[in-house]
Amino acid sequence: MNFNSLQYLLFLPAAILLYYLLPHRWRNPLLLVLSFYFYMCWVPRYALLMMFSILVTYFCARLLSAQALRQRKLWLAICLLLNLSVLFFFKYFNFAAELVGHLLTSAGLTVAAPRLDVLLPVGISFYTFQALGYTIDVYRGETPAERNFITYALFVSFFPQLVAGPIERSAHLLPQFHEKHSFCYANIKAGLLPVLWGLFKKMVIADPIAVLVNTVYAAPQDYSGWLLTVATACFAIQIYCDFSAYSDIARGSARMLGFRLMRNFDCPYFAVSIRDFWRRWHISLSTWFKDYLYIPLGGSRCSRLRTDLNLLIVFAISGLWHGASLTFLAWGILNGAYQIAGSHTLPLRKALRARLHIAESNPALQIFRYLFTFALVCFAWILFRAENISDALLIMHRVLDLPAYGTLLPRGLGSLGLTRPELLVIFAAILLLAVVDLRGKNCDIAAALDKHIACRYLVYFLLITAILLFGSYGPGYDPQEFVYFQF
Amino acid sequence: MSQKKRESIAAILLLLALAAFLFIGGRILKPKQADFGSNWGPFLQEAEDSIDIMFFGSSLAYCDIVPAIIWENSGYSAYVLAGGEQPLAVTYYYLREALRHQSPQAVFVEISGLFYSQDTDYLKANIGNMPLTANRLHATFEAAPVSEWPALFLPFCAYHDRWDELTREDFRYALLGYEPDPLAGYTFLSTSTPTMGRVTREIDFEQENYEHNLSYLQQIADYATEHDVAVIFYIAPSYWLPEKKYLDLAAADARAIDNAIFYDMNDDFAALGIDDSIDFFDILHFNYRGAEKFSTYLGHLICTLELDTPTADTQLWQSRSEYFHQLAAEADAASANLSQ
Incomplete structure (x- = not known):
C-alpha cells in the first residue's frame, strides 16, 4: 500500500476515525493491527520476519535490562546476531556469494555461487535498525525495557514510518504510545x-x-x-x-x-x-x-x-x-x-x-x-x-x-x-x-x-x-x- | 466568529471549490465526441420528441446508417446513438436514457453487441459520454469492471493527462456545449478499401458473456414495448462476420424474443447493390457510398413497417440531406482527383 495510492487515501482517514472513536486502552492494539495490515499489503508472509525481529528484540531487551554486565553483553550480542543474520540473509547473501564467487574465480577456482531467489522484504533495514537502536539504548541504560509487548511491537511496526522511516529513537517515540491522544483539530x-x-x-x-x-x-x-x-x-x-x-x-x-x-x-x-x-x-x-x-x-x-x-x-x-x-x-x-x-x-x-x-x-x-x-x-x-x-x-x-x-x-x-x-x-x-x-x-x-x-x-x-x-x-x-x- | 466556525466554513468552501474544479475540469479534459459514436452531446441538442426512428448498437450502426438518406426514402426522421464495440448492457441503458428525451416510433438495434465483452477499450467513451443520470450509474455498475469505476465517476482523474494537449475547442465545448449534429449520429467515412468477399471474423466467444448480453436483448425489447416503441433487431450487412454457428445462434435467440422483429440484413445482401470495389471503408464497415445504399434499403424497409405518420421537420431534414450530399460530392471529387 503506497502512500500515493487510493488505498492509502482511504486507509488513513479510516485509521484516524477508528483510532479516535475507540477507548484509549484499545487504541494501541488497533494501531498494531492496522500496522500489520498495512505491511501485509506487500508480501503478507514477510510480516513473520518483522514479528521475529520484534520478539527477539523485545525479549533480549527484557533479559538484558535485568542482568549483570557480562550477561547483558551476551544478550546484546545474541540480539544483534539474530537480527543482522536475518538482514544479511535477505539483503546481502546473494551479493556476498557473488563476491566470494568472483574472488574464487580470480584465484583460479571455479565455483558456482549459490543464489537465493527471494524478494527483499520491504522496509527490513528500517525496522531492523529501529529495533536494534532500542536494544542498544536499553543495554546502555538510556531507555527502560518496554514491558508491554503490544506497545513495543507497535513501536517497531508503527505504519506511518514502518517502510521508509524516519528511523525513530526509543526515547522519542516509545513514550508517545503511553500518552493519551485526544482528538484535536490542530x-x-x-x-x-x-x-x-x-x-x-x-x-x-x-x-x-x-x-x-x-x-x-x-x-x-x-x-x-x-x-x-x-x-x-x-x-x-x-x-x-x-x-x-x-x-x-x-x-x-x-x-x-x-x-x-x-x-x-x-x-x-x-x-x-x-x-x-x-x-x-x-x-x-x-x-x-x-x-x-x-x-x-x-x-x-x-x-x-x-x-x-x-x-x-x-x-x-x-x-x-x-x-x-x-x-x-x-x-x-x-x-x-x-x-x-x-x-x-x-x-x-x-x-x-x-x-x-x-x-x-x-x-x-x-x-x-x-x-x-x-x-x-x-x-x-x-x-x-x-x-x-x-x-x-x-x-x-x-x-x-x-x-x-x-x-x-x-x-x-x-x-x-x-x-x-x-x-x-x-x-x-x-x-x-x-x-x-x-x-x-x-x-x-x-x-x-x-x-x-x-x-x-x-x-x-x-x-x-x-x-x-x-x-x-x-x-x-x-x-x-x-x-x-x-x- | 469563533475559530471553530471559521475553520468549518473554510473546510466547506474548500470542498465546494474542489468539487467545482473536478466537475468543470472534467468537462474540459474529457475528449470531445461528436462522431464515432457515444455522441450524447449532439444528441441532447435535438428538439424533444422530434425523432421517429432510432438506431442503437456498435460501429456497424454509426458507420453504416445515414439518417438523412432514411428520411429521403421514408419521410421518417432518424438518429444513430451507438458506441464502438458496445455491449448490450450499455445499449439497454442508452435506450432508456434516449427515451427520456425522444419518443421514437421504432428502434433498430444492431446485435453484434451480443459477442462483445464487458471491458472493451471503448467502454470509457461508451459510458463516460452519457449524461450523469441513474442510467449512467446503472450502466457503470452493470457493464464496467470495478477497475474502471473511478475513471467513469471522475472523468477528471481519467483524463487529467490531457492537460498539455487541450485546445480552444475543448474549452468551447465544455463551456458552451455541443451543437446539433447535421449527420444525426452518422460518422462520415470517405475513403474506400476494395474487398474480396467474406472473411470469418474471429471472436472470443464466452458463453457466460453471451448469455449476459442476451438477457439485455430481452430487456431492450421489454422496455421498448412498455413505451409503445416497435423493436427491430438486426445483423448488419458486412464482409467480416463471425462464424456461421455463432451467427445462427444469435439469429435464433433474437428471433425467439417476444415483441421484436428480427432481420439478418446479410440474407438480402445482393438487394443493397453494393459495389465491392468502392463501397467499403474497411472489410467491416461501409464508407459513405455503401452507407447511402444500405440506408436507402433501410428507408424502404421502414416504409413496410406499420408506423404512424412521420413527424420530421421537413426544413431541418432537407438541410441535413443537402449537407450529406454536399459531403458526398466533395468526397467523390476528392477520390476522382486521386484516381487521375
Missing part, C-alpha cells in the same frame, strides 16, 4: 499540510522527472555529457523529492494520530559542505550511525588517521545499508572521502579566504558553496543510480569530459520522454520547492500559514489541484515505488 491541520506537500513532491516532481532519469540511465552510452549531467541533477531532485515526500507523509499521518516523528530532512541541497549535507539528509539514519557506530568506534576523539578510518567505515556501511551492490559501497566510500578531504583542506581554505579578504558571510561565497556541494553530491549520486560500476564510470567520464559536451549523439531534452509543457511544470514545481526550502530555513511556514486561515486553505486547494492535474497517477501511468522502499 493535529489534523498540522498533519494535513505535510501530507499534501509530500504528495505534491512525489507525484508532481519525483515521478514525472523519473521518466527522464530512467530514460537516460537505461542507456547512458547513448547520451552526451551534458544530458547525463542534466539527468544526474534531475535524479538528485527526484530522490530528494521522493524520499522527503515519504518522510513528510509519514510525519503528517502520524501527527494526525497525535504522534510526532522526527524531522528527516532539512533543506539538504542548501548545505554548504558535504559534512553539512549529511546533517540535513536522512537525519534519522545519519544520527543512528553516529550514535551506534561512529562514536563506539572512537568517533573523532582519536588520532587523525583513526578518525578518517572511522568515517570511511561508517560511510561504507551506510552505503551497503542502502543496497547490496558495489555501486552503493562505492557511493558510501566516496561520501566518506569527501568528508575526509573536506576536513583536511579546511585550514587551507580558511587561509585562502583570509588572503582574498572574503568574509565567511559573503553571499557569493555562500552561493558558491551551495553549488559546489550540490555538484559533489550529484557526482556521488551517479554511483547510487547507475545500474553497475561500469555504467557509473562511463557516466562519470562523460560528465567530467567538458570539451566533449554535446558531441556524442546530441539529443534535446524533448527526446527524453517528457513533453515541453511537462518539463515546464516540473521546472516550476522545483522552483517552488526551492523557495519553500529556502524560506523554511528561517521560518516555520506551517506556523505562518496557521495564522491566516484563507491562505492556508488556498494552499490546500492549490496543492490538491496541482496533484490532481499534473500528478503521476491513473491509467497510462506507472507510479514509481518510493525509491527508499528497496532499502
